[in-house]
Amino acid sequence: SARAIEQLCEWDPAYQWLTGTAVVNAHTLSDFRVKHEQALKELFVQILALLSADGLIALERVMQDGTKIRASAASDSFRKKERIEQGIKQAKEQVAAVDEMAEEETSRRSAKARQRAQRERKERLEAALKEFEELAAEGDHKGKEERRVSTSDPQARVMKQPGGGFAPSYNVQLNTDAANGVVVAVEVVQAGNDFEQLTAGIDRVKQNLGESPDQVVADGGYVSRDNIVEMKSRGVEFIGPQCDEQGKGKSSYEGRGVSPAYYSSQFVYDAASDSFRCPQGKILAYEGKEQHNTQVSYRYRAQRSDCQGCPVKSQCCLGNRVTGRSIHRSEELAEVAEFRHQMQSEQAREIYRQRAQVAETPNLWIKAKFGLRQFSVRGLSKVRMEALWACLTYNICVWMRLRWRQSAAVA
Numbered sequence: 333s334a335r336a337i338e339q340l341c342e343w344d345p346a347y348q349w350l351t352g353t354a355v356v357n358a359h360t361l362s363d364f365r366v367k368h369e370q371a372l373k374e375l376f377v378q379i380l381a382l383l384s385a386d387g388l389i390a391l392e393r394v395m396q397d398g399t400k401i402r403a404s405a406a407s408d409s410f411r412k413k414e415r416i417e418q419g420i421k422q423a424k425e426q427v428a429a430v431d432e433m434a435e436e437e438t439s440r441r442s443a444k445a446r447q448r449a450q451r452e453r454k455e456r457l458e459a460a461l462k463e464f465e466e467l468a469a470e471g472d473h474k475g476k477e478e479r480r481v482s483t484s485d486p487q488a489r490v491m492k493q494p495g496g497g498f499a500p501s502y503n504v505q506l507n508t509d510a511a512n513g514v515v516v517a518v519e520v521v522q523a524g525n526d527f528e529q530l531t532a533g534i535d536r537v538k539q540n541l542g543e544s545p546d547q548v549v550a551d552g553g554y555v556s557r558d559n560i561v562e563m564k565s566r567g568v569e570f571i572g573p574q575c576d577e578q579g580k581g582k583s584s585y586e587g588r589g590v591s592p593a594y595y596s597s598q599f600v601y602d603a604a605s606d607s608f609r610c611p612q613g614k615i616l617a618y619e620g621k622e623q624h625n626t627q628v629s630y631r632y633r634a635q636r637s638d639c640q641g642c643p644v645k646s647q648c649c650l651g652n653r654v655t656g657r658s659i660h661r662s663e664e665l666a667e668v669a670e671f672r673h674q675m676q677s678e679q680a681r682e683i684y685r686q687r688a689q690v691a692e693t694p695n696l697w698i699k700a701k702f703g704l705r706q707f708s709v710r711g712l713s714k715v716r717m718e719a720l721w722a723c724l725t726y727n728i729c730v731w732m733r734l735r736w737r738q739s740a741a742v743a
């Protein structure tokens with residue numbers, strides 16, 4: 333923390349050497365840590381340029397990974413919109429009361445501190461109220477009534493934790509060059525999932541180093557048809573695990589009480605009539621086409637009268653009261669077929685096996701060595717700065733280690 337550094341500057345010779353024994357104030361350090369965003373980003377890119385010039389970045393293979401870091405907010409700081417509106421009303425009254433008291437107050441210092449505390453509380457609550465609009469824009473699946481925002485850090489989001497459970501967090505996205513483990517791009521996002529982060533990660537690498545990597549390796553959280561197609565169009569080879577379509581479908585069927593004997597794989601397709609035949613011999617005729625981004629699927633449906641009178645309806649489509657059973661046939665895109673085929677090769681699997689060590693090393697380092705398991709600042713722009721400082725420090729440590737190795741080898 334800034335307070336700990338302030339104390340170290342008073343007695344630790346290393347810190348005294350750095351500061352030239354000048355007095356360092358904790359508030360100045362705190363402000364410095366989250367200000368100068370542009371200068372810090374430029375410094376990060378300059379260090380990458382030096383590492384690249386030293387031949388320590390290859391951009392042949394880049395691993396992308398996301399890690400959840402706890403926000404500086406308690407789980408019970410989340411409130412519904414009405415509670416926050418009430419809080420703002422109370423805070424306004426308190427600000428007015430404190431202003432009035434301050435005029436008669438003899439101790440100017442304590443009056444000013446009280447004024448500042450009340451104003452900050454009001455500002456935090458107003459920021460929390462604004463965040464409800466952001467949540468709606470993000471497509472938060474919860475209904476308007478159920479949405480909650482943290483009054484401590486309104487921009488934090490409740491995310492699933494790697495060890496289980498949920499907590500207010502941010503999602504830190506890192507792109508790591510496989511040649512020497514240098515972090516070549518970093519970003520903090522509010523999305524809990526990684527699907528939408530792959531393209532943006534490649535953009536950041538290109539922005540920082542002037543070119544995209546030849547290959548990107550990421551875990552199953554990034555594997556989607558859209559990402560496979562997008563990487564193909566950019567000429568970036570994508571290595572990731574195969575999508576487990578059957579596994580996803582299975583959990584959906586189980587949730588709807590469908591027996592395995594009536595999963596869509598048990599329905600027989602007839603290309604000549606473009607229809608399916610169900611296990612009871614009834615026809616599901618073509619009904620329409622659906623498109624979600626790059627995914628095209630064709631919908632087939634049985635006659636309502638066939639299903640309503642069917643003896644096995646409870647095992648096949650229990651919830652269908654007004655329509656017959658439907659199933660979808662998806663068109664496999666050439667890019668997806670190629671991806672699946674490639675990921676069956678031993679070479680691709682071997683590359684994927686390297687992912688965990690390369691991608692997760694900076695994550696672990698930042699959390700275990702730098703202690704960044706929880707952000708010490710609040711708000712997206714400030715936590716971005718904290719993550720960037722950690723990655724910059726990590727890269728400098730990697731650089732020192734590699735240079736030391738080079739010198740030792742020459743000696």
Ligand code: SF4
Pocket residue numbers: 594610611612613614634638639640642643644645648649656657
């Ligand atoms: S419920 Fe309908 S689709 Fe399912 S087995 Fe019976 S007739 Fe076929």
